[in-house]
Amino acid sequence: MSIKIAIIGAGASGIIAAIEASKHSNIVVDLFEKNSAVGKKILASGNGRCNISNSNLCEDSYICENHELIRSTIELFDFEKFEKYFKNLALLVDTKDDGRSYPLSNEASSVVLALTSALKNINILTNTTITKITKNKKFTIHTEEKEFTDYDKVVISSGSQAAPTLGSCSDGYEFASYFKHTIMPTYPSLVGLHLNTKVHAKLSGVKVNAKAKLFINGVESDSTIGDVLFTKYGLSGFAILDISQKASLGLLNHDRVQIALNMVINFTRSQLSSYISSQTKLTPTLNILTLLSGVISVKFSKVLLDFLEINYNEQIATLNSKSIKKIINHLQDWRFDVTQTHGFKHAEVSGGGVSSxxxxxxxxxxxxxxxxxxxxxxxxxxxxxxxxxxxxxxxxYIVGNHITK
Ligand SMILES: Cc1cc2nc3c(=O)[nH]c(=O)nc-3n(C[C@H](O)[C@H](O)[C@H](O)COP(=O)(O)OP(=O)(O)OC[C@H]3O[C@@H](n4cnc5c(N)ncnc54)[C@H](O)[C@@H]3O)c2cc1C
Incomplete structure (x- = not known):
């Protein structure tokens, strides 16, 4: 007697579940995918480079209600296992000093090719959107047009709502809800953030290597150093994506969410103050715009001076100490209120989902x-x-191996 398995969603997770399950004898695997091809999101990952894993895996790398699940998953499929698994698929990885691992080819398409080559003895049904899953004695998989019947086991690996152009949607949550599973509120993550000012739009296109601190209800809850990109809607860039997880969760909870940016991280506050004082003595007739532009971009300097209503041509020697203090405050601790995220459409991942x-x-x-x-x-x-x-x-991997038992 063979076991018939349906896997809903051919992304990273569903593909590996299918590969593993099909290695066992007497197993029939049907892999359903609404897109016209499998692994579409993998191709878009890491800007086409696909940051495929990380050698510094630990429980703290994840936000999840069920810590035990994360611990056991990392134990069962740790970084060494991951490396070996992909080596067996003829995909070598290049692991950087910070732990990030990429395909050696530097191309996400190599990952998809390696995975699809291993999809043997599997019925792949692309362009097939599942609308419902029901269970009597066995499972039935429904589409608008037809029903696929008699499945002994079903895997829901249909992803989240993040990045809908790649096939993402909330269908998985609906399937889970039908079976009375709890859905933890979902929120966009690894996503840009909208601000309540107008100044960010004027700075659109300016990129700074900055320290971004996140405040939830006035309490610092996260901080990171990296690229911060000003955009028409607010902020983006790697540092912002990193703190967006907790920011988005804060917004979901209706907390006050603020970001403080330090755009001159090479100086402490007192060093920056001494630098301005020494320049004032050295070149008193220098105008403030020129002085600031030696520290940060000209565009940023102009927008900041406009915002503080300070004339670009004002000589530094004539600037009062209050104005200098304001400039330093804004360069090193400019605080913005976050109003919303840039949404699921632009998010890389989603928080929340089926309760772990x-x-x-x-x-x-x-x-x-x-x-x-x-x-x-x-x-x-x-x-x-x-x-x-x-x-x-x-x-x-874990599902694909366990499901056949
Ligand atoms: C732009 C971008 C860049 C990213 N970069 C990285 C990165 O570098 N490193 C990293 O670790 N993560 C990255 N991620 C996140 C990572 O890609 C995802 O977390 C991961 O791919 C999730 O895999 P999954 O198999 O669970 O879901 P998905 O890959 O989303 O697969 C789910 C599949 O189910 C299909 N599906 C959904 N509903 C149905 C239905 N009703 N019927 C049939 N099929 C259905 C979807 O079309 C989809 O193909 C990135 C995400 C994005 C959007």
Whole structure:
């Protein structure tokens, strides 16, 4: 007697679940995908380079209600296992000093090619959108046009709502809700942030290597150093994406969310103050715009001076100490209120999802026997740096191996 398995969603997680399940004898695997090809999101990952994993995997790399699930997943499919797994698929990886791992080819398409080459003895049904999953004795998979019947086991690996142009949607949550699973409120993550000022729009296009601090209800809750990009809507750039996880969660909870930017990280506050004083003695007739432009971009300097209503041509010797203090404050601690995120459309991942407390460490539903979940559909959110793909691969691997037992 063969076991018939349906896997919903051919992203990182569903593909590996299918590869693993199909290695066992007497298994029939149908892999359903609404897109015209499998692995579309992998191709877009890491700007086409695909930051595929990270050698510094640890529990703290994830936001998840169920810490035990993260711990056991990392244990069962750790970085060494990941490297070996992909080596067996003829995909070598290049792991940088900071732990981020990329395909040696530097191309996400190599990852998709390696994975699709391993999809053997599997019925791949692309251009097939699943509308409903029901269970009598066995599972039935529904589309608008037809029903696929008699599945012994089902894996829901249909991802989240982040980046809908790549096939993402909330279907997985609806399937899970039908089976009475709890859906933890979802929120966009690794995403730009909107501000309540108008000044950011004037700075649009300016990129600074800055320290970004996140304040939730006035309390510092995260900080990071990296690129901050001013945009028409607010802020983007790697530093902002990194703190967007907690910012987005704060917005979901209706907290006051603020970002403080230090745009001159090479100087302490007193060093910056002494530098301005020494320049005032050295070149008293120098205008403030020229002085600031030696520290930060000309565009930024102009917008800041306009904002503070200070004349560009004012000589530094004639500037009063209050104005100098204001300039330093804004350069090193400019605080903005965050009003919303840039939305799921532009987010890389989603927080929230199917409650991780309602699955076993093998990702089987605790509510419905033979129903499994893997990947981003669960309420597991990784930091930027390859953690999300690693979780998708790891959970798919564990499901694919357990489901045949
Ligand atoms: C632009 C971008 C860049 C990223 N870069 C990185 C990175 O460098 N490193 C990293 O770790 N993570 C990155 N991520 C996140 C990472 O890609 C995801 O976390 C991961 O791909 C999730 O895999 P998954 O298999 O769970 O879901 P997905 O890859 O989203 O796969 C789910 C699949 O299910 C299909 N589907 C959904 N509903 C249905 C339905 N009803 N019927 C049939 N099919 C359905 C979808 O079309 C999709 O193909 C990035 C994400 C984006 C958007």
């Amino acid at each position: 407390h309602e699955v076993t460490n093998n990702f089987e539903s605790k509510l419905v026997k033979n129903l499994f979940f893997s990947g981003e559909v669960l309420d597991v959110l990784g930091k930027r740096g390859g953690y999300n793909l690693h979780f998708a691969f790891a959970s798919g």
